[in-house]
Amino acid sequence: MTSGPRTFADARRWALIGSELTFEAVAGLDDTGYAAPSALPGWTRAHVAAHVAANAEALSNLVHWAATGEATPMYASADERAAGIERGRVLPAARLTAWLRRSADSLEAGMDRLTEEQWRHEVVTAQGRTVPATELPWMRSREVCVHAVDLARGVSFADLPADFLAALCDDVTGKRAAAPGPAVTLRAAAIGATWKLPGDGEPVPVTGEPHDIAAYLTGRDTGLRATDGSPAPTLGAWL
Template sequence: MTTATRTLTDARAWARDGTDLLLDAVADLDEEGFSAPSRLPGWTRSHLVAHVAANADALCNLVHWAATDEERPMYASPEERTAGIAKGPTLSADELRSWLTGSARRLAEDLDRLNHEQWQHEVLTAQGRAVPATELPWMRARETCVHAVDLGAGGVTFADLPHGFLAALTEEIRAKRALDGLPEGPLPEVAAWLAGRPHVLADASELDPWL
C-alpha cells in the first residue's frame, strides 16, 4: 500500500486502532506507572500521554477551521505545545486517562460531523503545511499508533499495528527521508527502523527519530 491508495476510511480506522491500543495500555497504570520512563528519551509516560491528548485537542482546532472557515491554528504558539506536554507530570493517573479518553472522543465526534465539502477545506498543520481536512485522520493515526509503541506499557510493538498502516507509514517516511531502497526484513521492523525506533534489522544504519 502507498500513500496514493490510502483512503480516509483507512486512516479513520487506524486512528481508532491506535487510540484503543493507547487506552488499553494506560488502563491499569497507577501514579508510579505514569511516572516511569517511556521509550522516548527524556519523556515519562505522563509526558507522552499528555502529548497525545493535547494533539487531539489541537486537531479539533483544525476540524473547527475546516467546518467553519474560521482560522484556528493547531497551537497558538510553540510554547503552548510545550506546555501541554509539561502538564502531564502535574496530573494524576485518573486525570491523564480522562484527558486522553475525552480528547480522543471529542475529535472523533467532530470529524463525524464534517460533510463532503468540509472534508476538502484546507487547513495549516503546526509545521505550516496546507492540507485538506481529509489528512487529519492520518495525522492522528500516526500519533496514536506510533506513540502506543513509544509508551512502553501493555507490551505494544510495531507488530501490533495494522498492516495497512505500517505500509502507508513506511512509504511516507521513505519518501520524506528520500531513501531509494529499504533493508530486507519484516514490515514492522522496517517501519520501526524508518521511524528511528528500536528494531532487529541487521546492518541497517541508525536513523534519527521521526515524529
C-alpha cells in the same frame, strides 16, 4: 515504494484502532506507572500520554477550522505546545487517563460532524503544511498508533494493522527523501514491498519484517541489519 495508496476510510479506521491500543496501554496505570520511562528517550509514559491528548485537542482546532472557515492553528506556538505537555504530565493518573480519552472522543465526534464539503476545506498543520482536512485522520492515526508503542506497555509495531504499517513506511520514506541522510533500500519480502531512501553513498540493502522496517524508519531501535550483517545505517530525526 510498492504498497497501495491509503484511503480516507483506512485512516479513519486506523485512528480508532490506535486510540483503542492507547487506552489499553494506559489502563490501570497509577502515578508510579505513568512516571516510569517510556520508549522515547527522556520522556515518561505521562509525557507520551499528555502529548497524545494535546494532539487530539490540536487536531480538533483544525476540525473547527474546516467546519467554520475560522483560522484556528493547532498550537498558539511551540512554547505553548511544550507547556501543554508539561502541564499534562504532572496530572494525577486518573485525570491524565480521562483527558486522554475525552480529547480522543471529542476529536472523533468533531470529525463525524464534518460534511463532505468541509472535509475538502484546507487547513494548516503545525509544520506549516497546507492540506485538505481529509488528511487529519491520517495525522491522528499516525500519532496514536506509533505512540501506543512508545508507552512501553506491551504494544509493539507488530500489533499495528499491516496496511497501516505499509502506509506509514510510504509516508516516512517520502519525508526522509527530502532530507540529508544515508542511502538505504528496505525490502519487506513478506509483503513484496520495497522502500528506497535516496542519500549519500551506495544504497545499503536492508531486509526485514514490515513492522521492523516501520519501527526503523520512525527512529525506533529494532536491531535491523544490512544484508552483510552490519547494523542498518543510523537515520536522522523523522519529524
